[in-house]
Amino acid sequence: xxxxxxxxxxxxxxxxxxxxxxxxxxxxxxxxxxxxxxxxxxxxxxxxxxxxxxxxxxxxxxxxxxxxxxxxxxxxxxxxxxxxxxxxxxxxxxxxxxxxxxxxxxxxxxxxxxxxxxxxxxxxxxxxxxxxxxxxxxxxxxxxxxxxxxxxxxxxxxxxxxxxxxxxxxxxxxxxxxxxxxxxxxxxxxxxxxxxxxxxxxxxxxxxxxxxxxxxxxxxxxxxxxxxxxxxxxxxxxxxxxxxxxxxxxxxxxxxxxxxxxxxxxxxxxxxxxxxxxxxxxxxxxxxxxxxxxxxxxxxxxxxxxxxxxxxxxxxxxxxxxxxxxxxxxxxxxxxxxxxxxxxxxxxxxxxxxxxxxxxxxxxxxxxxxxxxxxxxxxxxxxxxxxxxxxxxxxxxxxxxxxxxxxxxxxxxxxxxxxxxxxxxxxxxxxxx
Numbered sequence: 001x002x003x004x005x006x007x008x009x010x011x012x013x014x015x016x017x018x019x020x021x022x023x024x025x026x027x028x029x030x031x032x033x034x035x036x037x038x039x040x041x042x043x044x045x046x047x048x049x050x051x052x053x054x055x056x057x058x059x060x061x062x063x064x065x066x067x068x069x070x071x072x073x074x075x076x077x078x079x080x081x082x083x084x085x086x087x088x089x090x091x092x093x094x095x096x097x098x099x100x101x102x103x104x105x106x107x108x109x110x111x112x113x114x115x116x117x118x119x120x121x122x123x124x125x126x127x128x129x130x131x132x133x134x135x136x137x138x139x140x141x142x143x144x145x146x147x148x149x150x151x152x153x154x155x156x157x158x159x160x161x162x163x164x165x166x167x168x169x170x171x172x173x174x175x176x177x178x179x180x181x182x183x184x185x186x187x188x189x190x191x192x193x194x195x196x197x198x199x200x201x202x203x204x205x206x207x208x209x210x211x212x213x214x215x216x217x218x219x220x221x222x223x224x225x226x227x228x229x230x231x232x233x234x235x236x237x238x239x240x241x242x243x244x245x246x247x248x249x250x251x252x253x254x255x256x257x258x259x260x261x262x263x264x265x266x267x268x269x270x271x272x273x274x275x276x277x278x279x280x281x282x283x284x285x286x287x288x289x290x291x292x293x294x295x296x297x298x299x300x301x302x303x304x305x306x307x308x309x310x311x312x313x314x315x316x317x318x319x320x321x322x323x324x325x326x327x328x329x330x331x332x333x334x335x336x337x338x339x340x341x342x343x344x345x346x347x348x349x350x351x352x353x354x355x356x357x358x359x360x361x362x363x364x365x366x367x368x369x370x371x372x373x374x375x376x377x378x379x380x381x382x383x384x385x386x387x388x389x390x391x392x393x394x395x396x397x398x399x400x401x402x403x404x405x406x407x408x409x410x411x412x413x414x415x416x417x418x419x420x421x422x423x424x425x426x427x428x429x430x431x432x433x
Contacts, residue, residue, distance in 0.1 A: 007322035015052035016175060016244060022116040024055045029109040035073060037155050038108045039081035043088055044159040048110035048178040051164035055114035061110040062095035069291060070106060071099035077106065103267055111272060117168060120175040123195055125246035127174065128225040132163045132232055132239050133217035135184055135209045142213060142262040147276030158216040166235045172224040172429040178407040179217045185210030187219050188243060192251055199251040203242040211257040221245065229246050247413045275300045277313050277331050280421040286329055287429050292359040294413055300357040301422060303343045312340035338386045339415060351398045351416040361403060361412030368431050374400040388415050
């Protein structure tokens with residue numbers, strides 16, 4: 001796993017696991033997305049796996065766990081889950097709800113049980129792989145959610161359940177596999193590994209989207225793709241042939257999408273500004289910034305178009321050095337007030353800075369900043385609260401970096417300014433090399 005979050009299976013099942021005879025079961029969690037979406041996705045993941053095994057869902061059970069400070073939300077989440085289950089056509093027959101220390105984000109796990117109505121058929125050389133649904137919709141939603149795109153995608157479209165229910169009625173489909181972690185490319189590789197048949201991609205326009213999050217789509221194997229796709233089209237589902245099984249070459253490697261990094265705290269609310277800032281902090285955590293962090297800790301503030309300090313988002317608890325590296329506080333409006341006030345003051349002067357951060361001063365850092373052609377201003381005023389802020393107010397000097405030299409009992413520091421979060425991340429990365 002290389003330290004990355006994701007799915008680990010002890011036994012490789014493409015979808016649901018067989019219990020006995022014609023009974024199947026699937027357990028799936030939902031976490032790291034806005035709370036009100038979690039019941040929908042947990043149910044969809046579990047039910048989709050059951051349906052992809054050619055089984056009709058019978059009932060589901062659930063487990064809802066939330067952080068101690070969110071205990072009051074648990075009942076609301078269950079009510080949403082119960083209503084969502086009704087819309088999916090299943091009954092919640094039991095489960096567990098609780099709030100626990102150690103839980104950082106709400107987590108909903110659904111277990112779905114079903115009875116097989118037909119048996120999947122082992123694929124053969126020459127069979128076609130068809131894609132049902134629209135690729136990369138999930139990626140579009142995640143990017144919108146994290147403030148990286150202005151194109152909004154409705155999250156309740158992101159389910160394979162309706163298509164899979166209709167696919168149960170269609171003859172000629174040998175097996176189905178819903179697309180989840182790893183995108184369409186990952187699902188194709190799972191088919192390849194499970195059945196020992198190489199996958200040859202025939203729809204090359206899809207190549208750039210193979211690793212994009214595409215939940216809501218389904219792969220199906222058939223030897224009658226035209227007839228199957230026609231039936232699915234008539235039922236309102238997009239369908240096209242994308243690959244064939246067999247051949248001498250396995251599926252070629254492709255670049256992993258950066259959209260998967262959005263899952264977790266960067267996508268756990270519908271506040272796109274907070275999500276964008278949270279994603280920036282996650283990206284910073286992947287850089288070795290320990291040498292940039294002052295002894296008092298690093299503050300970072302982000303303002304999209306703030307008019308007061310309460311609408312500037314910062315890091316509650318700062319970014320601090322610890323024995324095992326760096327620990328990040330949580331995004332919070334009104335935190336990191338020193339650098340937040342600097343953004344507001346510079347905005348009054350017409351500057352376009354939206355991000356401010358304080359870092360440790362060193363000769364290497366100042367040399368690198370000069371090589372980057374950044375405008376540097378040495379702070380030559382005194383103030384018990386924030387000397388750079390006072391200097392800006394008194395002189396109106398606008399700079400890319402304000403340097404405070406060390407004094408008795410105080411280490412030197414630099415306040416960096418940038419027009420956007422990506423540029424600030426790039427600046428810090430260059431300062432660390």
